[in-house]
Amino acid sequence: MPATKEVKCESEDCELDMFENHYTYDVPEDHSVSDLACPYCGGTQLAEIEV
Template structure:
């Protein structure tokens, strides 16, 4: 089963708190959070994986 990752946007000006990335089987194993941008503020360098 592909993984699901909870991600937070750390941009102080962004209204989005957190969201989930649902990986698919088609994605390369090297895909990380750094390959995405925030869907709200469009900043790619402000995403951080939430770990518990």
């Protein structure tokens, strides 16, 4: 099953509380949350939510 990551944007100006990133294919081992951008504000101050 492909991995899923729950991510929150930590920008003070962003109204998005969290989003899920669903992977449908194998990604490189060095891929991380720092490679993503917020889908709402475009910011890169993201943190993975540990569940």
